[in-house]
Amino acid sequence: APQGRDKASIQAMRQQHFSKTLSLSYREPLKIVRGQGAYLFDEQGRDYLDMVNNVCHVGHCHPHVVAAGQRQMASLNTNTRYLHDNLVDYGQRLLATFPDPLSVCFFVNSGSEANELAFRMARCATGRRDLLVVDGAYHGNTNACIEASSYKFDGPGGEGAASHIHKVPLPYPYRGLYQGANTASAYAQDLRGVVEGLEWRNTLPGAFICESLQGVAGQIVMPEGYLQQVYNTVRKTGGVCIADEVQVGFGRVGQSMWGFQTQQVVPDIVTLGKPIGNGHPMAAVVTTPAIADAFVTGMEYFNTFGGNPVSCAIGMAVLEVLEQEQLVSGAQKTGDYLKQHLAALAREYACIGDIRGMGLFLGVELVSDPSTKSPATAQTAWLIEFFKSHRILLSSEGPDANVLKIKPPMVFGQREADRFLDIFKQGLATMPALAN
Numbered sequence: 001a002p003q004g005r006d007k008a009s010i011q012a013m014r015q016q017h018f019s020k021t022l023s024l025s026y027r028e029p030l031k032i033v034r035g036q037g038a039y040l041f042d043e044q045g046r047d048y049l050d051m052v053n054n055v056c057h058v059g060h061c062h063p064h065v066v067a068a069g070q071r072q073m074a075s076l077n078t079n080t081r082y083l084h085d086n087l088v089d090y091g092q093r094l095l096a097t098f099p100d101p102l103s104v105c106f107f108v109n110s111g112s113e114a115n116e117l118a119f120r121m122a123r124c125a126t127g128r129r130d131l132l133v134v135d136g137a138y139h140g141n142t143n144a145c146i147e148a149s150s151y152k153f154d155g156p157g158g159e160g161a162a163s164h165i166h167k168v169p170l171p172y173p174y175r176g177l178y179q180g181a182n183t184a185s186a187y188a189q190d191l192r193g194v195v196e197g198l199e200w201r202n203t204l205p206g207a208f209i210c211e212s213l214q215g216v217a218g219q220i221v222m223p224e225g226y227l228q229q230v231y232n233t234v235r236k237t238g239g240v241c242i243a244d245e246v247q248v249g250f251g252r253v254g255q256s257m258w259g260f261q262t263q264q265v266v267p268d269i270v271t272l273g274k275p276i277g278n279g280h281p282m283a284a285v286v287t288t289p290a291i292a293d294a295f296v297t298g299m300e301y302f303n304t305f306g307g308n309p310v311s312c313a314i315g316m317a318v319l320e321v322l323e324q325e326q327l328v329s330g331a332q333k334t335g336d337y338l339k340q341h342l343a344a345l346a347r348e349y350a351c352i353g354d355i356r357g358m359g360l361f362l363g364v365e366l367v368s369d370p371s372t373k374s375p376a377t378a379q380t381a382w383l384i385e386f387f388k389s390h391r392i393l394l395s396s397e398g399p400d401a402n403v404l405k406i407k408p409p410m411v412f413g414q415r416e417a418d419r420f421l422d423i424f425k426q427g428l429a430t431m432p433a434l435a436n
């Protein structure tokens with residue numbers, strides 16, 4: 001039965017009392033009232049396969065996570081100024097998933113806050129403010145994060161790069177400055193060029209921040225060896241390397257718990273968010289003892305909500321479900337299955353220009369002409385509405401909005417993959433001719 005306000009009145013109230021900068025998905029927005037596993041349900045009880053939500057990582061409203069939160073909420077919630085088991089139990093369990101020397105964590109409340117803290121720590125550790133950032137990347141909504149996000153400062157409403165921000169090309173094997181698999185050295189050489197330019201001006205980078213796989217820039221897997229070469233360059237100058245795992249962490253890439261492991265590097269600072277609390281607002285920064293010590297300047301670091309017993313109970317439950325349900329190896333299996341069937345579709349439909357990604361972090365780049373790679377922006381938008389009409393939720397990504405972004409809850413399995421592939425095939429077969 002329908003429940004609550006009707007959609008039109010919610011939209012009218014949003015327009016009256018909320019900022020126009022809050023966007024909605026779809027021409028006809030959905031009202032979603034319930035979630036379970038990989039599915040969302042609207043006010044009419046219709047189910048939608050959720051292929052967008054990488055936050056509700058172990059599945060919407062997972063009963064083990066819900067129960068852990070409810071139990072702790074009914075017994076105690078405070079800040080970290082009293083001794084409590086949850087903080088240390090969860091910290092220990094989380095840190096056990098990291099390689100040495102990453103053994104100190106800070107709990108915060110959002111991915112933006114995690115990156116914000118990472119920048120401050122890098123500044124304390126190096127005494128430098130200059131930051132190397134990747135073109136097209138997004139790292140959060142705070143002042144420092146917007147400054148580090150070319151997606152924002154180069155985009156609508158942006159003010160361009162601040163003087164301490166230095167952009168390096170996006171390592172994008174399909175469409176970037178250098179194309180093909182063996183382009184790590186070329187991209188790393190460009191970063192060296194940027195660093196040399198700084199040296200000429202007697203500045204050195206304090207840090208380099210990079211997602212371990214690129215999200216907002218277009219679901220991109222960087223060429224093999226890129227981070228190794230770049231980390232070497234940055235560390236030679238005394239800078240630190242920050243890996244933003246807010247989107248890709250917690251086993252989404254299938255082959256490992258952390259995206260940086262797919263590039264065979266160990267960062268100095270790692271930031272975590274989105275999936276860490278399965279939708280409960282929490283995030284973390286993980287670093288080395290040396291950097292954590294450099295942050296002890298005499299100024300206390302206090303965070304009202306970060307590391308509270310409820311958040312820690314929820315974070316712990318997420319890690320337990322990941323392990324119990326073997327969701328990381330599941331993501332690998334389902335991701336490989338999807339890629340294999342998508343590759344078969346690509347042989348039939350020339351508009352599928354590129355299929356990329358790892359585990360359940362995949363991108364399908366659509367082009368209107370494979371030889372020029374001209375982005376099929378209108379076709380992608382049409383497909384997203386087509387998927388919606390078949391009750392599959394997907395979003396587009398990349399500067400030309402021509403990449404189908406696949407990042408469902410990790411409980412998305414072969415049955416769900418088959419449903420998606422079937423509808424994708426129907427969509428490709430019935431797509432009208434559209435001008436871009």
Ligand code: PMP
Pocket residue numbers: 110111112113115138139140141211215216244245246247273274
């Ligand atoms: N880093 C990356 C890579 C992100 O994708 C996001 C959110 N889209 C953030 C940081 C910011 O996280 P939050 O929205 O939780 O502040």
